[in-house]
Amino acid sequence: MSCQxxxxxxxxxxxxxxxxxxxxxxxGLDLEVQAGECFGLLGPNGAGKTTTVEILEGLxxxxxxxxxxxxxxxxxxxxxxxxxxxxxxxETRFPEKATVAEMVRLFRSFYDHGLDGAEVLRxxxxxxxxxxxxxxxxxxxxxxxxxxxxxxxDPELLxxxxxxxxxxxxxxxxxxxxxxxxxxxxxxxxxTTHYMDEAERLCDRVAIVDxxxxxxxxxxxxxxxxxxxxxVIEFAIENHGTEVQASEFAGLxxxxxxxxxxxxxxxxxxEPHRVLPRLISHLEATGRQLGRLTTRHxxxxxxxxxxxxxxxxxxxxxxxxxQPRTRRPRRVRA
Amino acid sequence: xxxxxxxxLRELYCARLREFYRQPARVFWVYGFPMxxxxxxxxxxxxxxxxxxxxxxxxxxxSESIVAALSVPEAREGRAGRPGLRVTTRxxxxxxxxxxxxxxxxxxxxxxDGGVVYHYDPTxxxxxxxxxxxxxxxxxxxxxxxxxxxxxxxxxxPGSRYIDFLIPGLIGLNTMGGGLWGIGFFLVNMRIGKLLxxxxxxxxPRQDFLLALLGSRLTFLLPDVTVLLLLGxxxxxxxxxxxxxxxxxxxxxxxxxxxxxxxxxxxRAETTETVSGLMNAVMIPMWLxxxxxxxxxxxxxxxxxLIQALPLTQLTSGLRAVILEGVGLESLVPHLLILSxxxxxxxxxxxxxxxxx
Numbered sequence: 001m002s003c004q005x006x007x008x009x010x011x012x013x014x015x016x017x018x019x020x021x022x023x024x025x026x027x028g029l030d031l032e033v034q035a036g037e038c039f040g041l042l043g044p045n046g047a048g049k050t051t052t053v054e055i056l057e058g059l060x061x062x063x064x065x066x067x068x069x070x071x072x073x074x075x076x077x078x079x080x081x082x083x084x085x086x087x088x089x090x091e092t093r094f095p096e097k098a099t100v101a102e103m104v105r106l107f108r109s110f111y112d113h114g115l116d117g118a119e120v121l122r123x124x125x126x127x128x129x130x131x132x133x134x135x136x137x138x139x140x141x142x143x144x145x146x147x148x149x150x151x152x153x154d155p156e157l158l159x160x161x162x163x164x165x166x167x168x169x170x171x172x173x174x175x176x177x178x179x180x181x182x183x184x185x186x187x188x189x190x191x192t193t194h195y196m197d198e199a200e201r202l203c204d205r206v207a208i209v210d211x212x213x214x215x216x217x218x219x220x221x222x223x224x225x226x227x228x229x230x231x232v233i234e235f236a237i238e239n240h241g242t243e244v245q246a247s248e249f250a251g252l253x254x255x256x257x258x259x260x261x262x263x264x265x266x267x268x269x270x271e272p273h274r275v276l277p278r279l280i281s282h283l284e285a286t287g288r289q290l291g292r293l294t295t296r297h298x299x300x301x302x303x304x305x306x307x308x309x310x311x312x313x314x315x316x317x318x319x320x321x322x323q324p325r326t327r328r329p330r331r332v333r334a
Numbered sequence: 335x336x337x338x339x340x341x342x343l344r345e346l347y348c349a350r351l352r353e354f355y356r357q358p359a360r361v362f363w364v365y366g367f368p369m370x371x372x373x374x375x376x377x378x379x380x381x382x383x384x385x386x387x388x389x390x391x392x393x394x395x396x397s398e399s400i401v402a403a404l405s406v407p408e409a410r411e412g413r414a415g416r417p418g419l420r421v422t423t424r425x426x427x428x429x430x431x432x433x434x435x436x437x438x439x440x441x442x443x444x445x446x447d448g449g450v451v452y453h454y455d456p457t458x459x460x461x462x463x464x465x466x467x468x469x470x471x472x473x474x475x476x477x478x479x480x481x482x483x484x485x486x487x488x489x490x491x492p493g494s495r496y497i498d499f500l501i502p503g504l505i506g507l508n509t510m511g512g513g514l515w516g517i518g519f520f521l522v523n524m525r526i527g528k529l530l531x532x533x534x535x536x537x538x539p540r541q542d543f544l545l546a547l548l549g550s551r552l553t554f555l556l557p558d559v560t561v562l563l564l565l566g567x568x569x570x571x572x573x574x575x576x577x578x579x580x581x582x583x584x585x586x587x588x589x590x591x592x593x594x595x596x597x598x599x600x601x602r603a604e605t606t607e608t609v610s611g612l613m614n615a616v617m618i619p620m621w622l623x624x625x626x627x628x629x630x631x632x633x634x635x636x637x638x639x640l641i642q643a644l645p646l647t648q649l650t651s652g653l654r655a656v657i658l659e660g661v662g663l664e665s666l667v668p669h670l671l672i673l674s675x676x677x678x679x680x681x682x683x684x685x686x687x688x689x690x691x
Contacts, residue, residue: 022502059535085535087532087536090528092528092532095353096351097356098349098352098353110536179406
């Protein structure tokens with residue numbers, strides 16, 4: 001199974017008819033996913049991730065383009081593919097008055113081969129809830145049930161759509177273990193997310209999707225390396241007006257890139273311990289007061305910003321620019 | 335369970351049954367509500383002997399003799415075709431006021447020439463009845479003799495009462511509600527919860543999903559119908575003249591017609607508002623037109639072809655024919671044909687336009 005192409009997508013296009021002309025959800029997307037990897041599709045809401053994944057899951061039909069899943073085409077071998085994939089949707093409301101074990105048994109009955117119900121519940125750590133009604137489960141437990149139902153057919157390929165949105169830390173760790181365990185057995189996972197840190201932690205490779213196309217592809221480390229430096233210095237100057245320009249800091253020795261962001265500046269650097277003293281002495285020399293200073297590792301989010309000029313979770317970018325800026329809670333999930 | 339059934343079909347079917355009986359509120363609306371409705375309407379329209387009629391004699395010259403004439407035992411007790419009478423006296427002005435405010439049905443005003451004036455509202459049936467009874471008693475007291483002695487042959491057979499008409503109607507209504515709520519509303523809720531989409535992403539055989547839905551619907555039909563039949567039989571003494579097998583055939587074909595309509599209503603709707611609107615658009619006309627609570631023959635002849643084409647009309651009239659008249663299957667062919675046409679037509683369309691997501 002190793003180094004075998006599990007998903008092959010060439011020039012995928014999906015266009016929906018819309019009130020104000022056609023909506024181009026996916027416009028010429030190419031993708032290859034190898035067996036045994038955890039592949040992440042990253043992008044902001046509306047980038048075309050979910051449409052792409054639904055086409056891969058056989059829930060949506062492409063307008064044009066070629067799609068192969070596990071070496072088969074949906075139009076010819078839908079039954080073959082369905083037996084071998086597991087799916088979680090963004091939000092599924094399971095019947096309130098069914099127990100966890102009953103739901104697992106129901107989904108198990110759809111597959112020719114699969115896992116024992118108790119085994120599936122053990123993997124997502126829901127054994128203790130086997131006889132509980134779905135309505136009594138917490139949000140995190142319901143998401144784990146959704147994963148259990150995706151695993152019950154012992155899939156070769158698992159799709160997870162925004163798997164950790166709204167999950168408690170314990171459930172997120174649980175999910176990481178599930179994905180690692182699958183990888184250990186040569187199984188493949190495709191997950192979509194708009195959480196960069198999640199993709200960094202879980203994925204072997206990520207494709208960054210924007211406006212229905214892949215704009216960057218590689219391992220998280222490769223993508224981050226493209227920015228040149230691995231660290232970011234964020235700082236602000238008290239009471240500064242337009243007289244301070246980002247270009248002023250780009251000239252400092254060791255600064256690879258300097259941008260103005262929000263009410264402060266971001267410097268991309270390789271060696272923060274060398275750049276910081278220079279920055280501080282430069283500010284002292286020009287008589288400016290430091291308002292705030294932090295350093296952090298470069299993240300996929302920075303990659304995304306560098307590629308698109310937008311933040312991942314900014315849904316109405318122009319509108320928020322016009323608002324008086326408060327610091328965006330960007331790193332809350334780190 | 336039967337071992338030869340595919341596991342997916344068995345599990346889907348059992349899941350649907352469990353989902354129903356674990357919801358006490360739904361159980362009440364399906365079984366409790368129609369029973370209460372039958373009990374309330376049955377008691378309200380129970381056939382009773384006519385009550386004695388309370389009449390008022392206006393005080394004045396001659397009123398004593400009228401009161402005396404109306405108070406003889408024969409007048410107080412009533413007889414065939416005539417209610418008993420209870421007489422009071424009041425000043426005319428007060429009696430007239432009470433009549434105009436609906437608290438009296440008949441005021442008898444003595445006239446100086448020995449006759450009387452009857453004051454009453456001719457649109458009230460009990461007022462006409464009281465007037466006829468009082469007039470009969472007074473005329474006889476004055477010496478009128480009947481020309482001949484009539485004989486009364488009384489019919490009090492079960493089957494001709496309102497409750498006997500109502501119970502088959504309620505069975506039809508319950509069958510319609512079961513199809514539309516149990517299939518239509520249920521499916522749309524599954525679509526909203528993305529559960530239909532989730533099922534579509536599995537190798538679940540799609541015909542099993544439909545078969546399980548129909549199987550559970552027909553299973554629920556058994557208690558649905560039995561409860562109302564037993565209520566009619568045991569509490570109200572309704573006759574069941576036809577064979578139970580014939581009855582089952584009519585109910586099953588009717589249920590399939592409404593299952594098809596439920597499926598059609600649910601095939602595209604994506605919100606509860608849409609499906610509720612569609613369901614009301616289907617159900618309310620049939621509640622009114624299809625002869626559940628009163629005979630659909632009361633509507634003008636021009637509307638009859640439309641009314642007869644409605645599935646609920648055919649189901650309730652078919653049920654009445656089996657239960658009350660005891661007809662066999664051969665007389666029910668038109669009913670069964672119309673219901674089958676509904677079932678086949680709606681399934682045909684619904685399966686073509688049905689959306690899983």
